[in-house]
Amino acid sequence: MTPEDLTRPGAYPGLDLALHGGGILEIVIRNDRTLNSVDARGHAALTRIWRDIDEASGVRCVLIRGSGKGFSSGGDFELIEEMSQDFTALARVWREARDLVYNVINCGKPIVSAIHGPCVGAGLAVALLADVSVAAKSARILDGHVRLGVAAGDHAAIIWPLLCGLNKAKYHLLTGESVSGEEAERIGLVSLCVPDDELLERAWKVARTLAAGSPTAVRWTKYALNNWLRAMGPTFDASLALEFLGFTGPDVREGLASLREKRPPQFQEDAPI
Numbered sequence: 001m002t003p004e005d006l007t008r009p010g011a012y013p014g015l016d017l018a019l020h021g022g023g024i025l026e027i028v029i030r031n032d033r034t035l036n037s038v039d040a041r042g043h044a045a046l047t048r049i050w051r052d053i054d055e056a057s058g059v060r061c062v063l064i065r066g067s068g069k070g071f072s073s074g075g076d077f078e079l080i081e082e083m084s085q086d087f088t089a090l091a092r093v094w095r096e097a098r099d100l101v102y103n104v105i106n107c108g109k110p111i112v113s114a115i116h117g118p119c120v121g122a123g124l125a126v127a128l129l130a131d132v133s134v135a136a137k138s139a140r141i142l143d144g145h146v147r148l149g150v151a152a153g154d155h156a157a158i159i160w161p162l163l164c165g166l167n168k169a170k171y172h173l174l175t176g177e178s179v180s181g182e183e184a185e186r187i188g189l190v191s192l193c194v195p196d197d198e199l200l201e202r203a204w205k206v207a208r209t210l211a212a213g214s215p216t217a218v219r220w221t222k223y224a225l226n227n228w229l230r231a232m233g234p235t236f237d238a239s240l241a242l243e244f245l246g247f248t249g250p251d252v253r254e255g256l257a258s259l260r261e262k263r264p265p266q267f268q269e270d271a272p273i
Helices: 040-055 077-085 087-106 121-129 156-164 166-175 181-187 196-212 215-225 233-246 250-261
Strands: 015-020 024-029 061-066 111-115 118-120 132-136 140-142 192-194
Touching (some): 024 040, 024 196, 040 077, 040 121, 061 121, 061 196, 121 140, 132 181, 156 166, 181 192
Parallel strands (some): 024 061, 111 132
């Protein structure tokens, strides 16, 4: 895998890639119609790109950000609807969601995320699993799984308790209350919070520092530290399985309908188990 393969136009739908000096690969999540939501093709691309980056020569660090007014608004409604109605699609996206998390964790190259505006769904998974996460004060971090009517699988169970503690993780994941950039830094959910107009400058500074370091020292330190996340693999696998079980039930259909209609959801009165 060469840098030219990575940056070839259209190689990763929904993502714009550029290789900068010092071996820094910039990834921009782009969907101008829907605040960088991730559709089926984009979800697949965001999953496989980390393996390709890991194998690519000439890449020393990755900086990922969103275009326009936010990082990513989460899963595309059409993709969510397809998952709730088509078992084959559900199984495909389950595997992608699993691989996305593990691929980011196992990518040897250091990753920096620059978070501004809404940060939800698969984009949020990458943003928080990045080795250094830099958030703007205006960032709005939100895990919306429970609001949709499914368990908070995805990345949440594997990393939120480690970053901000179990009590804070439970509060935000069970209530769906968003976290500002400042609050995210205060509770340890992100590495740094900076004023909006300093976000990219600070993220690039971190990326350049990592890119200029000893590749073996940086990558092997990351590998060792990420064993904390690998140790939580069974918890993550269970949460993801429960999330996708929820896509077969009635609550996700009501959750999706209520989001489309911009009204409070009317979930079923009790759970079957």
